[in-house]
Amino acid sequence: MMASKDRMMVTEPQEPRAPGFVWPAAICFGAIFLAGILAGFSKAAAEAGKATLAPWAGPLIAATLGIAGLFFYFRRHADWFHALSRRRRRYWTALGLAAVIGGIVGVWASFDQPTNRGAIEMAFTGALSAKFAIGASILWVIGLLVSMVIYHRSIDDHEERAWLWAGLAGWYAFIFPAPVWWVLHRAGLAPPADAMLLFLLSMVANAIVYLWLKFR
Amino acid sequence: MNNKLKVLRAMRNWSQAELADRLDVSRQAVNAIETGKYDPSLPLAFKLARLFDMPIEEIFDDGFER
Numbered sequence: 001m002m003a004s005k006d007r008m009m010v011t012e013p014q015e016p017r018a019p020g021f022v023w024p025a026a027i028c029f030g031a032i033f034l035a036g037i038l039a040g041f042s043k044a045a046a047e048a049g050k051a052t053l054a055p056w057a058g059p060l061i062a063a064t065l066g067i068a069g070l071f072f073y074f075r076r077h078a079d080w081f082h083a084l085s086r087r088r089r090r091y092w093t094a095l096g097l098a099a100v101i102g103g104i105v106g107v108w109a110s111f112d113q114p115t116n117r118g119a120i121e122m123a124f125t126g127a128l129s130a131k132f133a134i135g136a137s138i139l140w141v142i143g144l145l146v147s148m149v150i151y152h153r154s155i156d157d158h159e160e161r162a163w164l165w166a167g168l169a170g171w172y173a174f175i176f177p178a179p180v181w182w183v184l185h186r187a188g189l190a191p192p193a194d195a196m197l198l199f200l201l202s203m204v205a206n207a208i209v210y211l212w213l214k215f216r
Numbered sequence: 217m218n219n220k221l222k223v224l225r226a227m228r229n230w231s232q233a234e235l236a237d238r239l240d241v242s243r244q245a246v247n248a249i250e251t252g253k254y255d256p257s258l259p260l261a262f263k264l265a266r267l268f269d270m271p272i273e274e275i276f277d278d279g280f281e282r
Binding site: 215 | 237242245248249253254257259260
């Protein structure tokens with residue numbers, strides 16, 4: 001009986017492994033690194049008077065390889081996804097959708113800008129085309145709306161509570177400084193209120209409280 | 217609020233992740249309940265009571281004495 005139990009334990013199928021964050025992050029950084037190498041190669045070729053890659057070729061090659069890498073990585077973990085409960089499948093689908101939207105906007109933003117821009121200029125201050133601005137806005141609002149509806153319908157009580165407090169903290173991080181800044185500006189004591197800075201402050205407060213309540 | 221979740225889980229030799237799977241919540245939720253950082257909602261408390269086949273007041277103790 002014991003032997004048969006042992007045999008059963010040996011032949012028991014392994015639990016499907018959850019995907020981690022290391023490989024997807026490595027694949028994304030690898031794709032960005034490759035895009036940088038190709039841009040550098042193209043620049044060096046132009047300086048040497050040789051034929052260069054088309055401006056879209058480097059990012060396209062890097063994005064294609066990155067997407068293919070992510071596809072094969074997540075396909076290896078398909079069993080894990082199918083073994084999840086319906087709630088958890090919805091949860092990870094929502095997060096995956098948000099990540100895909102973020103990825104598309106990020107890659108599109110890099111396509112949309114000249115390659116000689118620095119990171120700060122590229123991320124915060126550089127001019128964007130109207131096509132990108134409208135497209136990214138639509139993706140952000142509709143995509144995030146859909147993924148957040150799915151997400152908030154699939155989180156558990158504990159995470160819901162974390163979000164409620166985090167949302168309140170984010171709101172307070174906006175309503176306390178915004179009128180102060182506005183009044184100070186009217187008195188000539190501060191530059192005009194920067195909506196994006198207030199947005200960032202609100203997001204940081206939101207993220208800190210959420211992470212604290214969810215993972216402490 | 218105090219609770220016996222950790223003891224009940226240990227008696228069944230379940231990990232936090234296993235209990236979380238049975239309750240269909242995250243492992244962090246189980247950990248937060250066990251360490252008293254989070255009091256579960258009434259539906260989740262009922263789910264726990266059904267899972268351990270015990271009344272809610274035998275799992276959770278709010279310190280009230282008659």
